[in-house]
Amino acid sequence: MARDVNRQWLLRARPEGRIKATDFELVERDVPTAGAGEAIARLLYLSLDPTNRVWVNDAESYLPPVQIGEVMRGGGIAQVVESNTPMYAVGDLVSGLTGWQDYVRLDAGAMVQPLPKGLSVPPEVFLGVLGFTGLTAYFGLLDVGQPQAGETVVISAAAGATGSVVGQIARIKGCRAVGIAGGPEKCRWLTDELGFDAAVDYKADGWTRRLREACPNGIDVNFENVGGTMMDEVMSLMNLNGRVALCGMISGYNSDETMRGRFDVILMKRLQVRGFIVLDYLPRFAEGVTQLAQWYAEGRVKHRDTIVTGLEQAPTALNMLFDGRNFGKLLIKVADP
Amino acid sequence: MARDVNRQWLLRARPEGRIKATDFELVERDVPTAGAGEAIARLLYLSLDPTNRVWVNDAESYLPPVQIGEVMRGGGIAQVVESNTPMYAVGDLVSGLTGWQDYVRLDAGAMVQPLPKGLSVPPEVFLGVLGFTGLTAYFGLLDVGQPQAGETVVISAAAGATGSVVGQIARIKGCRAVGIAGGPEKCRWLTDELGFDAAVDYKADGWTRRLREACPNGIDVNFENVGGTMMDEVMSLMNLNGRVALCGMISGYNSDETMRGRFDVILMKRLQVRGFIVLDYLPRFAEGVTQLAQWYAEGRVKHRDTIVTGLEQAPTALNMLFDGRNFGKLLIKVADP
Numbered sequence: 001m002a003r004d005v006n007r008q009w010l011l012r013a014r015p016e017g018r019i020k021a022t023d024f025e026l027v028e029r030d031v032p033t034a035g036a037g038e039a040i041a042r043l044l045y046l047s048l049d050p051t052n053r054v055w056v057n058d059a060e061s062y063l064p065p066v067q068i069g070e071v072m073r074g075g076g077i078a079q080v081v082e083s084n085t086p087m088y089a090v091g092d093l094v095s096g097l098t099g100w101q102d103y104v105r106l107d108a109g110a111m112v113q114p115l116p117k118g119l120s121v122p123p124e125v126f127l128g129v130l131g132f133t134g135l136t137a138y139f140g141l142l143d144v145g146q147p148q149a150g151e152t153v154v155i156s157a158a159a160g161a162t163g164s165v166v167g168q169i170a171r172i173k174g175c176r177a178v179g180i181a182g183g184p185e186k187c188r189w190l191t192d193e194l195g196f197d198a199a200v201d202y203k204a205d206g207w208t209r210r211l212r213e214a215c216p217n218g219i220d221v222n223f224e225n226v227g228g229t230m231m232d233e234v235m236s237l238m239n240l241n242g243r244v245a246l247c248g249m250i251s252g253y254n255s256d257e258t259m260r261g262r263f264d265v266i267l268m269k270r271l272q273v274r275g276f277i278v279l280d281y282l283p284r285f286a287e288g289v290t291q292l293a294q295w296y297a298e299g300r301v302k303h304r305d306t307i308v309t310g311l312e313q314a315p316t317a318l319n320m321l322f323d324g325r326n327f328g329k330l331l332i333k334v335a336d337p
Numbered sequence: 338m339a340r341d342v343n344r345q346w347l348l349r350a351r352p353e354g355r356i357k358a359t360d361f362e363l364v365e366r367d368v369p370t371a372g373a374g375e376a377i378a379r380l381l382y383l384s385l386d387p388t389n390r391v392w393v394n395d396a397e398s399y400l401p402p403v404q405i406g407e408v409m410r411g412g413g414i415a416q417v418v419e420s421n422t423p424m425y426a427v428g429d430l431v432s433g434l435t436g437w438q439d440y441v442r443l444d445a446g447a448m449v450q451p452l453p454k455g456l457s458v459p460p461e462v463f464l465g466v467l468g469f470t471g472l473t474a475y476f477g478l479l480d481v482g483q484p485q486a487g488e489t490v491v492i493s494a495a496a497g498a499t500g501s502v503v504g505q506i507a508r509i510k511g512c513r514a515v516g517i518a519g520g521p522e523k524c525r526w527l528t529d530e531l532g533f534d535a536a537v538d539y540k541a542d543g544w545t546r547r548l549r550e551a552c553p554n555g556i557d558v559n560f561e562n563v564g565g566t567m568m569d570e571v572m573s574l575m576n577l578n579g580r581v582a583l584c585g586m587i588s589g590y591n592s593d594e595t596m597r598g599r600f601d602v603i604l605m606k607r608l609q610v611r612g613f614i615v616l617d618y619l620p621r622f623a624e625g626v627t628q629l630a631q632w633y634a635e636g637r638v639k640h641r642d643t644i645v646t647g648l649e650q651a652p653t654a655l656n657m658l659f660d661g662r663n664f665g666k667l668l669i670k671v672a673d674p
Contacts, residue, residue, distance in 0.1 A: 061605045227600065246604050261600035263564065267583050267612040268398045275604040 006031045007311055009072045009100035014058050017254050018322065023056070024072065024315045032105050039088040039106040041078035043098055046311065046332040047127040048318050049075065049161075050225075053253040062277050072100040072314070075132060077115070077123050079337055080106070088114070093337075095126045100314050102334065121296070123337070128161055128329040129296050129303045130289055136247060136278040137165035138288045141223055142173070143281070144245035144274050149174030151220035154211075154234050157250060158199065159186035160321075161329035165292075166223045167196045168301045175221070178214045180207075180230065182324040189327065194302060208233050218242075227251045227259050235262045244273040254322055304328035343368045346409045346437035346651055351395050354591050355659065360393070361409065361652045369442050376425040376443040378415035380435055383648065383669040384464040385655050386412065386498075387562075390590040399614050409437040409651070412469060414452070414460050416674055417443070425451070430674075432463045437651050439671065458633070460674070465498055465666040466633055466640045467626055473584060473615040474502035475625045478560055479510070480618070481582035481611050486511030488557035491548075491571050494587060495536065496523035497658075498666035502629075503560045504533045505638045512558070515551045517544075517567065519661040526664065531639060545570050555579075564588045564596050572599045581610040591659055641665035 005028040015023045034040045054061050055073050066073050076098035080088045088094070088106060096112030098104045106112060115126055128134060140162075147153050153170040155163045158179025167177040167190065179190045179199045187199035198214035200207055211233060218239040224231055227249025238244070252259040266273055281288065295301040306326040308317040311334045320326050342365040352360045371377045391398050392410050403410050413435035417425045425431070425443060433449030435441045443449060452463055465471060477499075484490050490507040492500045495516025504514040504527065516527045516536045524536035535551035537544055548570060555576040561568055564586025575581070589596040603610055618625065632638040643663040645654040648671045657663050 062607070231600075246600065249600060249604060252601070258599060259601040259604070260597040261603075262595060263568075263583065263586060263598035263610075263612075264589070264596040266598075266610055267586060267596070270399070270612045270614065270617060273600075273603055273610045275607045277607065280607060 004031060005029065006101055006103045008102075009311070009314055011056055011066050011068055011070055011072055013068070015053075015056055015254075016256075019053065019056075019315055019318055021315060026312060031103050034082045034084045034105070035107070037085050037107070039080050039083035039085055041080045041088075041094055041098070041104050041106055041112075043076050043078045043102055043104065043311070043334040044093075044337055045077045045124045045127055046098070046100060046314060046334055047075040047131070047133075048314070048321060048330040048332060049133075050248055050250040050253060050321050052318055053322070062279070073097060074100045074314075075127060076104075076334070077127055078104050078112070092117070093119075093123050093126075095131060100311065102311060124305065124307075124329075124331055125296070125303065127331060128305065129165060129301055130292055132278050133161040133329060134165050134292045134301075135281065135285060135288045136162050137169060137223075138292060139278060139281040139284065140245045140247050140276055141166050141169050141221070144276050145221040145223060145243050147173055147175045147221045150176075152176040152178060152215050152217055153221040153223065154178045154180065154215065154219045154237075155223045155225070156180045156230055156234065157225035157248075157324075158190055158196070159327055160225060161326075162247060163223065163225055164190070164194060164303070164328050165301060168194055168295075170221075171195050171197070172295065172300055176215075176217075178211070178219075180211065180226075180234075186327065189304070202230060212237060221245065223247060225250060227261070231261055235265045238265055238269050238271055240269050242269060242271050244271060246273055246275040250322065305331055307331045307333050309333045341368060342366065343438055343440040344648055345439075346648070348393055348403050348405055348407055348409055350405070352390075352393055352591075353593075356390065356393075356652050356655055358652060363649060368440050371419045371421045371442070372444070374422050374444070376417050376420035376422055378417045378425075378431055378435070378441050378443055378449075380413050380415045380439055380441065380648070380671040381430075381674055382414045382461045382464055383435070383437060383651060383671055384412040384468070384470075385651070385658060385667040385669060386470075387585055387587040387590060387658050389655055390659070399616070410434060411437045411651075412464060413441075413671070414464055415441055415449070429454070430456075430460050432468060437648065439648060461642065461644075461666075461668055462633070462640065464668060465642060466502060466638055467629055469615050470498040470666060471502050471629045471638070472618065472622060472625045474499050474506060474560075475629060476615060476618040476621065477582045477584050477613055478503050478506050478558070481613050482558040482560060482580050484510055484512045484558045487513075489513040489515060489552050489554055490558040490560065491515045491517065491552065491556045491574075492560045492562070493517045493567055493571065494562035494585075495527055495533070496664055497562060498663075499584060500560065500562055501527070501531060501640070501665055502638060505531055505632075507558075508532050508534070509632065509637055513552075513554075515548070515556075517548065517563075517571075523664065526641070539567060549574060558582065560584060562587060564598070568598055572602045575602055575606050575608055577606050579606060579608050581608060583610055583612040587659065643667045644670050646670045
């Protein structure tokens, strides 16, 4: 099902609040051809992540904003369909910042890496447990959160792609893993299938009381994905010398309001709060992937994907993250290998 | 001028906002006498610190709140006037949590330490540069802030007891020290006498622009004493991987409002924000005092005290800290040695 056009999602307007259909435009371009030393790869899967929403704001973040008229930035898995370089053979799989498009040019500036050959797992796992998502969980929890066996780790957006891995690693490290998620189905998944010690449904009445009950010894590590009032509640239960691994604050990404948090608790409880992104750990990716692959093979780290079919769905599907409509990793299936 | 009564400031009401005269009551009690194994010491100096205001709130902090009817907690220097223990001789000086009173009982539970004998410096320096204040600056900057030579360190409340020491240590360590203080006189003191590279008067028009100009390479370390909108401005200039040593937030202590700060910057700039109190460094106090004493003797760390005479002034004098009316360390002189 190779296409004879290259569909590209261009950013047309800076979204105000939730992403609207008119913020992006799907255009059709010619399929690119490989120049000397280049290759062309076709998108198989696109990864949808909360941070995509941050990239379209006209504001400083850890990457420059996507400019109006540019192809939307995004992570994906692509397969080489044409090659003028010994670096890639036709059929090879690559992972990286492919963008929201059918075809990506692999030139010297392409931010992609080849996937290992002869995979025993589906390639899309390299967008999840064995990709940026899993590595975010791995380094964020272990390096930033520094959990000790016996400590309590609380994870917000725990049924999301990253959160679900964080809790499983916390269990492997001998911690009490408590997830916060929306709805009984997600909470059951966390406890019954992923082995979380407890899961708290923030949509249920009295959820803050349930959170306290789920953390009888307080909270030592907060892996924070949500921000806002949910983070406030978690902060209020932090123990002395606790650590907050600040991974994201999805509750604030659709708003212009400055994302704030409780500095009074940081001071009084002598917390350490650290923001991080997975790219900071690039030199240690091999370590992380090796460990995650072992846990994955042993069945100690499980995953679940929510897959939406069709590149044309990308902008609307992105809103699913903000509505909590995904279990685990949210992916767009663009084409079959 | 030994008194025949022991005046004590008792907490009578939990202050709302600024401390009022009616929040405390000065009572006269008999001078205590030393039981077996005890000593009695007479207050010479009382240390007034922003944290005193925190202690009278009915809220969790790093020490339990002072209870209504109790003698107000406070740090001081006292001289032994009666002793039934070989631990203390009459005339010895002690430093610690003496409370707001003329006489303090030195029993097994007393939180005081003897000062070195044969001092070559005035005893009140052990409430400032060579006491908790200097140690707060020393460990907060070096251990929490981790400044590297060539980096820019910004200090709020820079003309206060702690801030003025922080900037001088930052200079010793080869950093650019930029202080924020109220009024031209304080700013001149910081640059002309203490050697700060720059001082920004937050009461002057355009002070945020001046702060930016004073930090042409951004801010690597923020030693935070003030909080609120001033902290917001500093946060907006923080560099990637910057550190915030959260020592205090005096702008919020007279308010019921939760003290918040910019978590968006923590995330996007991958900052490390850590709250601390000097008591956490008790095992390393000897190291700190030794180093500070050397710098002090060499004239590399200077100090200035604002001294108010009379224990009866304590509650009203405490408000001077919140009005910025002190240069350096604010002390109450209670009695002559």
